Amino acid sequence: MDTPEAVTKRGRMPGRSGFSLPGFLRSREIPIAIVLLLLCFFFWQQRPEAFLRPANLAVIMRFVATFGLLAIGELLVIITGGIDLSVGSMTALNGVLVAMLMTKGIGAIPPLNTILVSATPIAIFPSVILVLIFAGLVGLWHGWFVTKLHIPPFIITLGTWLMASGAAAFITRGYPVVFPSDFPFLGLGQGELLLGGGSEAFQIPNMFSILVVAALFFAFILNSTTLGRHIYAVGGNIEAARLSGINVDRVRMFCYVSSGVMGGLVGILLASRLGQGTPTVDTAYELWAIAATVIGGTSLFGGEGSVLGVILGAAIMGVMQNGMVLLNVSSYLQNVVLGVVLVLAVTWDRWRRHRGS
Amino acid sequence: MSAQSSIVEMQNIKKYFGAVRALRGVDLTLHRGEVLGLVGDNAAGKSTLMKVLSGAYSPDEGQILIEGARAHIANPDDSRRQGIEMVYQDFALANNLDVASNVFLGREVVRWQLGPLRIMNKRAMEDLARDLVARLKIDIESVRLKVENLSGGQRQAVAIGRATAFDAKVIIMDEPTAALSVAAISKVLDLVRELKAHGCSIIIISHRLEDIHAVCDRVIVLRQGRKVADRPVIGDIHEFREQIVAYMVGAKDDFATEMDQP
């Protein structure tokens, strides 16, 4: 139902089986993966003895896990056309909360300190669950404001950012909540899976394994379920999604809750990793997570992005940051370089998109 | 046709947007197997009236009967469940998704259900979408093309195809030919005749009175949120056009009461 000229002018596309080089380069993830490999090769060339050492790779993997997990939550929200600025300080607050619940028990919460429960390993599991529920409820709160009151996500999550960073500092009076050094919970963030034996065994940090599980789960949601398709539809044209009978509010709620839970998860993992809940340290993490999603090819306008891209984006940041440390680049300069990478990434992405249509 | 054969009855529909009285008590009856034209000047309320029927808007007053029974249409899903499909004036497609995804948006083919998660059968949807595109002779290379890469006419074709793909009882088309070439328009009109032959009831909104004249059995004219004419399509196109335009500009009004005068 169209004029032939209009049809021929538009829409070339590689078919189901056909491989075409331009289509290959226009895909989102493959060029990012190539850049990542080139970076790895470069740093390996520069510091062959240090870069590929299992201990160093474990450092990179922990970095990728931290920002990858946050970025997956951010990705879901950004695909729907929103943003979640709260995750950084929510990570701090959740870390503090989990540390307080575990070390001081329920007694840490002021009105309840009459029924004080002392620190026991038994508190680990319920504390983790409680914090994840709390984090999910904060996400629900965001979703509720965005969908029912039509408050811009930028504003409502900025409000939470302030509240959470303030609350984390207030309830700890600014001091970290430190775990006993032999507390079993610390194994979660500090432990790793060893492949092979000896001192040079390949290490896969638990945090990274958790990232892999989360990434597979959310990639499955986005690619294979109706929910995933509806998330993309909401980001592409929310009115069209609504007119197609999709419950767009519920879809957006899911994304904000997921992002909240990821913030909770990272808060818990970092508390375990650092051996303490730190009220101040994580407050710019949301910006790193957003940077990872953008480097991974996610459109801030919504409707586009993938879990794989986001993980690759986090990996690029992790490898660059680590590589620059190995090369003794000043930490101030490191941020300059990462900023340049971010700008290059969005510029390339724009160019790719314009060529595509 | 008797009143029993009506498939849709909208009674005294009122819809306000703040101070704008978009619909001021409109009655509309659609008979089974009928093609009804809905015309009127810009801002007359045509799209609003049809969006009330499709569940996109809920009316401030009035009721809707489907096959004689009171229907509660609170959202687009309710309307679809009643067998009502609408082609929206702005197509209502998600440009970031491909053709097949858009055709099945909101009613994906599900392979299996895992708790609250419904796993899609993408292959089945692509195959069905490809059949649909072939059946309607839509000129699209692949159903895996993203809608943002399609021309305006192709998008309109996809929107029409989506509405006709699910054995709807009632199909509403809001300006279905606005983006189309002359050849493509005649294809749409043929499609309308074919759907009618299959027992479908259709409402067409159009500014092209020759299209209304060509396929519609009856025409309703709206003016400033009111129905001003409801009459069979008879006579030749010139006569028809003259009459309808008289209603559209307010020179004639079959339903005038003192209260309605401005």
Ligand SMILES: Nc1ncnc2c1ncn2[C@@H]1O[C@H](COP(=O)(O)OP(=O)(O)OP(=O)(O)O)[C@@H](O)[C@H]1O
């Ligand atoms: N969502 C909305 N919010 C506010 N006002 C609206 C909305 N939708 C429609 N209106 C108003 O209602 C009136 C009727 O609009 P409607 O779209 O139904 O007209 P129409 O007959 O379809 O016109 P056209 O031929 O231009 O498509 C207009 O005055 C319009 O401005």
Ligand SMILES: [Mg+2]
């Ligand atoms: Mg209209």
